[in-house]
Amino acid sequence: MNIELIGWGTFFATLLAAILRASAPIILPALGGLVSDLAGSVNVALEGIMLIAAFFGVLASAYSAIWFPTVPTWVHPWVGLVAGLSGGVLVAGLLAVFHLELGADLIVAGIGINILAAGLTVFLLVSITGDKGSTATLTSFALPCLHIPFVDHIPVLGTVLNGDGFAGHNIIVYVSLLAAPALAWLLYRTRFGLRLRAVGENRDAALAAGVSVKRMQYAAMLLSGVLASLGGIFLGMGYLTLFQADMTGGRGFLALAAVFLGGRRPLGTFIAAVVFGASTVFAARLGAYEIPSQVVFMLPPALTIIALVFFNIQRRRKIERRVSRVAATLPQAG
């Protein structure tokens, strides 16, 4: 095979592997945002849930090693995973309770949760480690990477499947890739999904049809919490192996935008999240050229706004067409 071709192939494969890595912490919360959005409750708190999950995941994995030194090392990251998931889901549950039981406005309460997460993580970080920036003083653990055997020697494919250093991708990267089809199946092929979407489409009709609306809203919010938590855990136990203050860096908000950019569909949301992930990779790589990285960072949000306007125009046209079609079939009056 042509050497130059392999070189380019490897270059793009490295790029693809990097995009996969950068996209995973956006794909997962974006799918979480999609679930709650389809159930009719916009989850603005994705950012906060991620932050809490990352914090408790990292901390639990570190303290698991300190408190139980005799346990084999591979256990610690899983302890972290469980702790991070519990923390994130707890926060999502808190938001749900405030909205559904105490009548709080979901959006404002979601903002409150984000502020709570930002404050609480730094507050506990300082109290526990004495450092305001990160948990660098603690030894925390990363979740294992999944190394696919036998493909290392196949030029391009090996780099895509096992990353640049052939160490394999983190297990959560695979979870993020599988989550989109799994979620599509859950939402569009099961009774649970149908009911969930019915609640989002028309609450009163769902209630009249005998769907337990409140229970579905709780389920959607908690599932949203699980997915967002996984994204946060990946940041602290895969993407990096420590917790930094504000380490989500607006990914939760990007995820929220990805739901809208993707037209509120699983595949669309997935693609939108990958576009966001890719832009961070390109912004880092284009720094070597004359293009300022800030301009690259501006593109996805600009794209989101344009897409949002485009989708809404299209939706309006569709409704108009449907109305005129119905009007044409009706017997002409007068």
Next chain:
Amino acid sequence: MSNPVKGSKSWPRQLLRLAFVLAAALGCGFILTAMVSAEPVKAYGALLTGAWPDFGWSEDGSFTARRITRLGSLIEDATTLTLVGLAVAIPFRARQFSMGADGQLFLGALAAAAVSLHVSGPSILVIPAACLAAMTIGFLFGLFPGILKARFDANEIVTTLMLNVIAVQLYRLAITDWMRDPKGGFITTPPLPDAATLTSLLMRTNVSWMALVAICAAIGAWLLIKRTTIGYEITVVGENPKFAAQVGIPVAKATALSMAVGGLFSGLAGFHISNGLLKALPVDLPPGLGFEGIVVALLARNNPLAIPLVAILYAYLRVGAQVMERSSDVTREMVLIIQAFIILFVVAERFGPTFIVNWLGKRALKERTA
């Protein structure tokens, strides 16, 4: 879903609820502090009293005032918070969840600094020009998502959050590539010329007449809401958009304008930060001031006249938090936690003394019947 914005309850009941919410939020904060701190009472004492300056008479009978800089930072902070509070409250009245105050503030500060650096002249000319530039940019950056919402029904939360990202990146690009001081050790603009900066009214602080401007802005916003047609339209659209459309109120115009007016106040806050407080723009402004505005607007129930009072109250806590950080082992992020609890408790309509009493009562009843 109920409007988190309106205040239909009577004044004394609202005040009582406000006091209850504040007490509950501070209580939650204290429990957390007590869990981690070695000296929680001392830390909380610093938080609650740290912002007070020391007035007194010295031994020879003359009046002394110590820690006056703390009073200064309180007024500086309250000025900014009043303006961002107004920036959030006006769109809230039209039931628009504009999160764009952050981006508008960044661009307002940038515009004010650019005008101050490039227009030379007496301060009577430069300062209004910078102020006007900041307000115009803020207005336009609020009008844009407003039009997108009114014309294309584009979700304003998403568009304003995305515009924030764009604004912050534009700000960083402008500071690093176009306005950077080549002599500066770190990335910052050259110091603004003296003619463009606001003179200090209080020794060793940055308190300027912007504090009065902020109060005037609050009164102006109140007049706009209560005494003008567009203000009335904004309020009606917020309370019942279908009714507003039925009676012929231009809903789209009111929606877009409410967000644009909010942007105007954010821009003014940006001007205050650039020409009043920092007097040279670093590459990173403290983010999240827009979210602080949400707390202020919520606590004031979107009443413009209440916003300066709430801003002072909240600035008091923030200055106290800095004192607490210096004098104890608790970080200032404690105030973020308290802020979050305030937001959650304020919007949780059924949360209050009666809810807790009812809940306990119901449980007691259940236990008795069981």
